[in-house]
Amino acid sequence: MWFRRDLRVDDQPALAEAAARGDVVALWVADPHLLSASHHRSPVRLRFLRACLGALDEELRALGIPLVVREGDPAVVVPEAAVEAGADLVHVTEDVTPYARRRDLAVESALGDTGVRFRAVGGPWRVPPGDLPGSKGYGYLVFTPFFRAWDQVPVANRIPPPDSLSGPSLASDGLGALPDGDPPIEAGPAAARARLEQFIRSGAVDRYAEGRDLLADDGTSHLSADLRMGVLSPAQVGRAIGQGRGDTASRDAFWRQLAWRDFYGHHMARNPGVARAALKPAFRAIEWDDDPVLFEAWREGRTGFPLCDAGMRQMRATGWMHNRARMVAASVLVKDLLVDWRLGEAEFMRGLVDGDPANNNGGWQWTAGTGTDAAPYFRVFNPVLQARRFDPGGAYVRRWIPELAGVPDRFIHEPWKMDEQTQRDAGCMIGTDYPAPVVDHALRRDEAIARYKDADVRWAATAEAAA
Ligand SMILES: Cc1cc2nc3c(=O)[nH]c(=O)nc-3n(C[C@H](O)[C@H](O)[C@H](O)COP(=O)(O)OP(=O)(O)OC[C@H]3O[C@@H](n4cnc5c(N)ncnc54)[C@H](O)[C@@H]3O)c2cc1C
Numbered sequence: 001m002w003f004r005r006d007l008r009v010d011d012q013p014a015l016a017e018a019a020a021r022g023d024v025v026a027l028w029v030a031d032p033h034l035l036s037a038s039h040h041r042s043p044v045r046l047r048f049l050r051a052c053l054g055a056l057d058e059e060l061r062a063l064g065i066p067l068v069v070r071e072g073d074p075a076v077v078v079p080e081a082a083v084e085a086g087a088d089l090v091h092v093t094e095d096v097t098p099y100a101r102r103r104d105l106a107v108e109s110a111l112g113d114t115g116v117r118f119r120a121v122g123g124p125w126r127v128p129p130g131d132l133p134g135s136k137g138y139g140y141l142v143f144t145p146f147f148r149a150w151d152q153v154p155v156a157n158r159i160p161p162p163d164s165l166s167g168p169s170l171a172s173d174g175l176g177a178l179p180d181g182d183p184p185i186e187a188g189p190a191a192a193r194a195r196l197e198q199f200i201r202s203g204a205v206d207r208y209a210e211g212r213d214l215l216a217d218d219g220t221s222h223l224s225a226d227l228r229m230g231v232l233s234p235a236q237v238g239r240a241i242g243q244g245r246g247d248t249a250s251r252d253a254f255w256r257q258l259a260w261r262d263f264y265g266h267h268m269a270r271n272p273g274v275a276r277a278a279l280k281p282a283f284r285a286i287e288w289d290d291d292p293v294l295f296e297a298w299r300e301g302r303t304g305f306p307l308c309d310a311g312m313r314q315m316r317a318t319g320w321m322h323n324r325a326r327m328v329a330a331s332v333l334v335k336d337l338l339v340d341w342r343l344g345e346a347e348f349m350r351g352l353v354d355g356d357p358a359n360n361n362g363g364w365q366w367t368a369g370t371g372t373d374a375a376p377y378f379r380v381f382n383p384v385l386q387a388r389r390f391d392p393g394g395a396y397v398r399r400w401i402p403e404l405a406g407v408p409d410r411f412i413h414e415p416w417k418m419d420e421q422t423q424r425d426a427g428c429m430i431g432t433d434y435p436a437p438v439v440d441h442a443l444r445r446d447e448a449i450a451r452y453k454d455a456d457v458r459w460a461a462t463a464e465a466a467a
Contacts, residue, residue, distance in 0.1 A: 001015050001090075003056065003067070006093035008232070009060065009189070010158075010159075011158055011159050011233045012233075013121045016160075017119075023166055024165050024166075025068055025087065025167045025168060026060050026067045027068050027070065028053055028067055028068070030175075031074055032072070032177075033073070034099070038350075039346060039355075040349070042349060042350045042351065042355055044184055044319035044352075047181050047184070050175050050178040050179065050180065051182075051188065053069070053175060054188070055191070056188070059189060063162060067172070068170045069173050071173045075106040075109075075110045078107050078110070079107070079114050082111060083114050087116055088115075089117045089119055090107075090119070092121075093123055094128070095124065097275070098272040125262040126156075126233075129266040132266065142374055143260065155239055156235045158236075187225075197240070199222075205221070208220070213324050213390050220322070221254070223237065224354035225320070241255065264358040268358040274361055276342075278371070279370060279372065280371070281459060282456045291337065295339050295343060298339070298344075299312065301313035304434070305328075305437055306394075306401060307387035309400075311326065311328060311329040311400075313400040315348070319352060326363060327367055331380065334367065334368045335448040336383070342364075345364040377452040377456075378449045380449070382445075383441065387413035388413055394413065397412055404428060405427075406427045408426065415430060415434060418430065
């Protein structure tokens with residue numbers, strides 16, 4: 001059993017099937033390609049991953065076998081380990097990112113040379129992409145019809161962990177390829193289940209519809225990193241909340257939100273090109289400024305737009321950012337600073353403990369208006385209005401930007417509007433303690449719309465010429 005994004009023993013179809021056939025070796029591969037790819041060089045996520053693998057090792061040992069770690073190219077080390085173990089079959093949970101697909105084809109082919117078969121069972125999503133082909137057979141580009149179809153698929157019954165496991169013992173390289181150190185949140189299946197139980201027992205799931213967008217209340221589940229690593233399955237979440245139907249409107253809202261994860265996963269599985277370029281071809285040729293000074297200000301949380309800066313600082317401090325702040329920070333980068341969304345996407349992948357190729361790409365393309373969002377590109381978030389609506393008292397902004405702690409409520413989201421005396425009273429001089437906005441939102445909004453329009457017109461002309 002080769003573990004990848006399914007680091008648990010409970011509700012684990014691939015492990016259950018492997019165990020039902022006889023002896024099992026549990027393998028995890030420290031793949032240098034993945035660990036050194038710029039997208040994946042994320043100390044915070046790798047520390048979390050290491051702690052999840054440690055917890056998986058404990059769970060497996062309790063059942064009778066350790067986790068064997070091998071460093072190297074999976075197309076080399078998986079067949080080697082399989083031959084050493086005398087295995088006839090390598091089980092995996094399916095993965096669908098473009099790299100995962102290339103890797104698995106290479107591993108399957110190398111295994112074939114040694115007479116070992118490769119079998120993918122289950123996947124990281126609640127519903128496999130192939131089960132929701134859509135009316136035209138190529139899946140869904142719009143979320144609402146996707147959700148309607150997805151919601152019709154019942155939540156699968158639990159697959160209990162094997163009673164015990166046994167198998168040949170193989171040498172392990174250990175987890176030295178991953179950075180050591182405390183993960184930002186407790187890691188492993190038990191910690192994930194405790195987070196899920198707390199979300200339900202505290203009543204947060206029943207307040208989710210109103211609470212999920214209030215930045216200071218932090219009314220969301222914080223399960224994203226657990227789902228990312230597969231220490232928790234989406235079906236486990238579905239069973240625990242009673243799958244929405246017949247429960248509260250808030251549970252329905254939470255269930256619907258969870259469906260976005262499958263939506264973006266399916267989307268990337270069917271359209272792997274989105275990992276590199278805009279889904280909408282017209283917007284592949286937008287002229288970005290990519291100003292390095294503005295990009296650095298955004299990364300460090302110094303744009304002068306408090307909600308955007310608070311989000312970026314939350315991510316730097318904790319490895320997690322509230323969804324509303326992710327949307328606003330992404331929008332400021334793309335539509336105000338005119339920086340290519342792919343640079344922001346990569347920065348989030350480096351900074352987020354839950355950084356996930358499909359969800360992150362989907363979120364960025366949605367916000368940039370280049371992907372699955374049905375709203376037109378000229379609808380641009382206003383960072384001040386968003387902040388007033390979702391952080392009305394400014395508590396979130398004050399928590400992450402201590403320089404603004406003393407700023408009166410009415411200026412908290414536009415501190416540059418304070419007069420000099422108010423700045424002095426608030427202990428925050430604009431331009432010294434906290435920056436004025438690095439760009440003028442109204443002007444840049446118009447500029448962004450003009451650039452999108454220009455790309456759209458050029459694309460239409462090219463398409464017409466080619467027809
Ligand atoms: C620009 C941008 C980048 C993002 N990057 C990521 C990422 O790398 N990894 C990631 O897991 N999510 C990403 N999201 C989606 C969302 O922000 C996070 O899933 C959410 O904030 C995680 O917190 P939570 O677990 O408390 O969420 P909850 O609100 O409790 O939601 C429960 C679960 O549903 C899923 N989910 C919720 N919202 C979304 C969504 N919009 N898209 C996809 N799945 C969703 C997540 O698995 C989440 O854990 C991104 C959103 C944006 C706008």
